[in-house]
Amino acid sequence: MEELKTGEVIGRRRRELGMTQSQLAQRLNISFQAVSKWENGTAYPDIAMLPKLAAALHVTADALLGYRSSVEADYDSRYEREGYYWGLKPNRMCYEMMQVLPPVKPYRVLDIGCGEGKDAVFLAKCGYQVTAFDLSEPGLDKAKRLAEHNQVQVNFFRGDILDYRPEREYDVIFSSGVFHFLPLEVRGEFCASLKEHTAAGGLNALNVFVEKPFLRAQDAAEKARALWRSGELFGYYHDWLFHSCREEAFACNSGGKPHRHCMDTVIAQKMEEEAE
Numbered sequence: 001m002e003e004l005k006t007g008e009v010i011g012r013r014r015r016e017l018g019m020t021q022s023q024l025a026q027r028l029n030i031s032f033q034a035v036s037k038w039e040n041g042t043a044y045p046d047i048a049m050l051p052k053l054a055a056a057l058h059v060t061a062d063a064l065l066g067y068r069s070s071v072e073a074d075y076d077s078r079y080e081r082e083g084y085y086w087g088l089k090p091n092r093m094c095y096e097m098m099q100v101l102p103p104v105k106p107y108r109v110l111d112i113g114c115g116e117g118k119d120a121v122f123l124a125k126c127g128y129q130v131t132a133f134d135l136s137e138p139g140l141d142k143a144k145r146l147a148e149h150n151q152v153q154v155n156f157f158r159g160d161i162l163d164y165r166p167e168r169e170y171d172v173i174f175s176s177g178v179f180h181f182l183p184l185e186v187r188g189e190f191c192a193s194l195k196e197h198t199a200a201g202g203l204n205a206l207n208v209f210v211e212k213p214f215l216r217a218q219d220a221a222e223k224a225r226a227l228w229r230s231g232e233l234f235g236y237y238h239d240w241l242f243h244s245c246r247e248e249a250f251a252c253n254s255g256g257k258p259h260r261h262c263m264d265t266v267i268a269q270k271m272e273e274e275a276e
Contacts, residue, residue: 085116201272
């Protein structure tokens with residue numbers, strides 16, 4: 001993936017989000033001429049403006065400056081390979097959430113950390129109205145091609161879980177194998193934001209990697225993960241109705257090296273009484 005200058009990053013992200021220069025300028029309380037100068041490279045945002053600009057564009061300040069994190073570079077390299085790194089078989093959680101909230105109407109789904117799009121595309125094929133994001137551009141490129149091949153519409157965009165918070169309400173918020181990138185200190189606030197932006201009767205279908213002393217990290221990247229504690233995820237949803245709540249260890253062969261993980265999974269529903 002090519003390295004972009006700050007102005008190019010701003011222009012690309014603005015267009016991906018469907019915003020005009022005037023709309024972005026309005027969010028930042030500046031003139032559209034300033035945005036135009038950023039994008040054509042004749043001026044740069046003031047350093048004090050970077051956090052607000054990053055939030056408006058759902059990217060990190062590092063990304064605005066053209067810096068790729070080690071996580072982004074790692075996943076880009078995985079998704080740039082031939083084939084689909086995680087395969088095309090839908091996640092087990094997809095079927096479980098469909099049993100609770102079948103697509104009798106186009107329920108709104110948000111897929112956080114969609115990777116190459118296999119689950120987002122599957123849910124769209126089933127009749128859900130799907131929005132999905134990921135940090136990796138190569139992953140999103142594959143996801144878009146997969147959606148086109150399956151003749152379904154998915155609203156894909158690039159976003160970083162460290163910066164993203166929902167701005168609208170969804171019927172289902174779905175995420176698999178992503179939350180270990182959340183630092184411990186923001187997990188409660190992040191889950192609270194997901195709950196707040198879930199419609200009454202809606203679901204959160206989530207899983208997290210759990211730390212176990214008998215399962216050793218495979219590499220430096222895995223050692224850097226902020227693994228969760230057993231039951232930690234469940235605690236954030238103690239006031240919702242649980243349809244599935246489990247912990248399981250399983251074998252994995254991602255990256256071509258056999259290893260094992262432990263994962264907690266919850267499918268929880270926001271009840272009408274709690275929403276009032």
